Amino acid sequence: MPHWIRACATDDISPEDLIRFDHDGLTYAIYHAPDGRFYATAGRCTHEDVHLCDGLVMGHLIECPKHNGQFDYRTGEAKRLPACVNLQTFPVKVEAGAVFIELN
């Protein structure tokens, strides 16, 4: 059943950056976009088992730190090889200065 989980405070993530969030044995990436919005995706690159948290956020793209594959973190769409498979995304809401993601 879907439920909202508090991931972090909004000021835990600098604008145009991301952090890692682990919950219930799974790992996620939480993004702070340049326009001030927050997003969430699966934490690991779909190309190789590398966490995206050390990657580079450029606009609405996240670049994997190992092979430079890129994804649009708003939609999860793979935008640059060697990433071919889209990234899973999760709904996000901001309440009282905290970022929540909706998980099943």
Added chain:
Amino acid sequence: MTAAPFPVGQRDYSLVGPDSRRAVEIGLASAEWYHSEVPRAVMKDLMKRTDGPAIRDTILWFALLIGGAWGGIYFWGTWACVPFLFVYSVVYGSSCDSRWHECGHGTAFRTPWMNDVIYQIASFMVMRNPVTWRWSHARHHTDTYIVGRDAEIAWMRPPKTLTNFLALFDVIGAVRSLGILARNASGRLTPDEKDFIPESEWGKAVLAARIHMAIYAATIATALATWSWLPLMLIGLPRIYGSWHMVMCGHLQHAGLAENVLDHRLNTRTVYMNPISRFIYWNMNYHIEHHMFPMVPYHALPRLHEVIKADLPPPNTSILDGYREVFASLRRQKTDPEYYLRKTLPPSAKPYREEFHTLDIARSRT
């Protein structure tokens, strides 16, 4: 599961052989690698993309290519063409490798299409299938010098010193590269290529090889029609007579160092080089830094080096110093293929993690 034993010294460098299966079994494939600690704010600044340095360097690169080609054509048939073709051949046959590499990572320019255009041009110059090599290089970064996984291991053990140094004027490498392109153009990929290239990309690899081969065929036809070597001196042959700098720098990257470890400080070498070589090589002499943090653009590697050098083995002080070390290590490996040069870390560095880095030795004991 107990892995099958291997006699000391025997290795299978193919990507579909017993060493490949073994690397997967013992956790060497797609593993987590050591990297030096860099504060996030510093790393974000180092990773920042910009077009400026690569546009400047590319304008200079094309100016040297055009100027060299002009002099080569204008003075063709006289000794005066030699210095022009010397410059042209090096910026064609050696700089192409670093441009191919950096643009393949997508870090040279901030603007994606600029990376893509230079990547395609440089792939042609270096006689590499742009599709195949994108994937082989991704594997090289995943599994650097892991036997049976890395398709770009230049110095297989025991080392064949003569063969590799004949490659300094890369006749063997260029002929081999052309043969691979011809095979790909005929629609055939090897089992190794199929191992690291996703099936969805196979058709693109064949198409790219056909385009490259068509350009070479047109160049040969022009040479025959004009009954002159000049077209081939400008397209194709510089990959042989101008590749010496690429080969000279490339051999320093990993030769004589460890295989089957998960720390780039053990299998990769950083060498201080002169400014001309650094321009040709696009700062890939900071090779440990590049492997640890492949998202850092070439123009930021000297800054990255300053940030993490206290955690790295001392760099070689020159190309000559690097080769002294390489030759000494290769000499040992000819009689003892298990040997590798294990560099001493400075007191400020985090020690090598023995549980990972004795795998190469443990391999012969299982």
